[in-house]
Amino acid sequence: MDKPALAAWLGAEITGMALLSGGAIQQNWALDVLAGGQAQRWVLRTDAAATLAVSRSRAEEFHLLRAAHAAGVTVPEPLRLCTDRSVIGAPFFIMRRVDGLAAAHRVVRSETLAGGRQALVAALGRELARIHSIVPPRADLPFLGEPASDPCRRFVAAMRVLLDAGRLPRPMLEWGLRQLEISAPPPAATVLCHNDFRTGNYMATEAGISGILDWEFAAWGDPHEDIGWLCARCWRFGGPGEVGGVGPRAPFVAAYEAASGRRVDPARVAWWEIAAAIRWAVVAIDQAERHISGAEPSLELALTGHIVPELELDVMRAVMARAA
Template sequence: MDEARRARLTAWLRAASGDPALVIEKMALLSGGAIQQNWAVDVSDGRAWVLRTDNAATLAVSHGRAQEFALLRAAFAAGVTVPEPLFLCEDAAVTGAPFFVMRRVAGTAAAHRVVRSETLGGGREACVRALGRELARIHTIRPPRSDLAFLGEPPVDACRAFVADQRAALDRQRTPRPVLEWGLRHLERTAPPPVPVTLCHNDFRTGNIMLDEQGVTAVLDWEFSLWGDPHADLGWLCAKCWRFGSDAQEAGGIGPRAALYEGYGDVDDARVRWWELGAHIRWASIAVDQAERHISGVERNLELALTGHMVPGLEWEILRMVEVRDAA
């Protein structure tokens, strides 16, 4: 961040925090964040914050920073383990884009490290039980909520709404994706009946969860949250594409599915499995969109380009899952 922006940010933080003597001692761009940027900000008196703002290109389905800040506040109030939300700035003139500031927490979210560790989160089974409890807290947030009005009207049938949304996403793509269409048709034919909707994090997975040796320290990245079927969050976490090579540990590559369910409470396993298939279709569609950001020249980025190479593997898994479900 250049000196002019840093000076504007300092002035804004002084006003927002009520501390006219505040000084930014250090700023560093954190790793990750293909869609958003996260900056570690150290300020006077030992305060450690994170500033979250937009990257050069964003996904159309991603909430803005004001909306994500509202979601973070709702989760914090519901007892979900999230970084405390502190300040929101919607004035793009300050740094070039809207941003919010949250308290920085300790731990790691690095997926490949998390799935290899036997001790992070208190051990594999303890960790996924805790993740189940976090999801159960998220799912206590239910419509209507005036502070979350930007989420729109809750769907009458979240499963069929998901199929319709994914079909529309595929129709926008330049290249036909027959395997994804095949998977969607299977979901359409086997959709379970509607259940009462809750807030869904909608990206609750390894890589978006901060852990230390004692347990969960933060649930991150609320930019895709929506009203939906709570089983969708469980299915997303259990999807093979988020196990990062630790395939035997069905809950995010971290621990056993049974322990996740135990931590969560009442779970319809067949419904979770339906959403697992949906998770692979959704991630494949997102991967295509991510690659398109690079190919189009909007944002030249190796990570975005490589994401597109995941699609064939996801298509293979979709075919396998449909075959297993049909056989059952």
């Protein structure tokens, strides 16, 4: 990282800089600066070496954060975007640094975070309702494209394309996709879906949610898609609650419905929960393949492949429970 070039672009003195988290896709740097004589705590977010083709660019993520911030979603306030690669070698943006706990295994074990389990799931419901208040068309979000006419069928088709590109047949995932296909609900509302709204991707303090993070998969879709992802068994991290491992569904749904004016259809949520296990399995297969192919040797990627069997079991259990 070229600190003098960065300081010049920022027009600020950098007093501290440390890598916060080296995700597989993005890097986050904690940045302490003196700007206009004021001490500021920022985060610099940029691309890591390997960027998933499906994930949004830093510039797009910056515009999504701005839209979310304006809609009242609790996000780290986006400050400045730099698309000039000559500054640090890759596009990046600056946002305010927020305090809080994100680590999923600790979030699901806490009885007091954000005021306790019931309060935390209610707050998640309100945050998601604000995200879903963003609806097409939006001139500031042109990169989201036209909404799909049928998000459920689009999902099934997209997963099949990815499975066909894989090395191995995946009969349990095929089984789940076929069951989803023949039970797909008709298209409903179209909203901005965060598409990775789960425990681990928000920060919270004892006082409440302090930031919804990781917007790189956001897209137009069915609001139930985000609810299914949040509630899916695979994102509970061993926690006791059906909503993100944190708490029960009723206060989450009540808060979401009150804040959004939308009704939550449990059958649609169940559909998207099966879809969530399939989507995570397909991503996990792809991540493991980066290790297996030799492109990016990594123990973490290697172990991600071994998540696939329990996702397949989630799919089989859920499909058979629905049929029974």
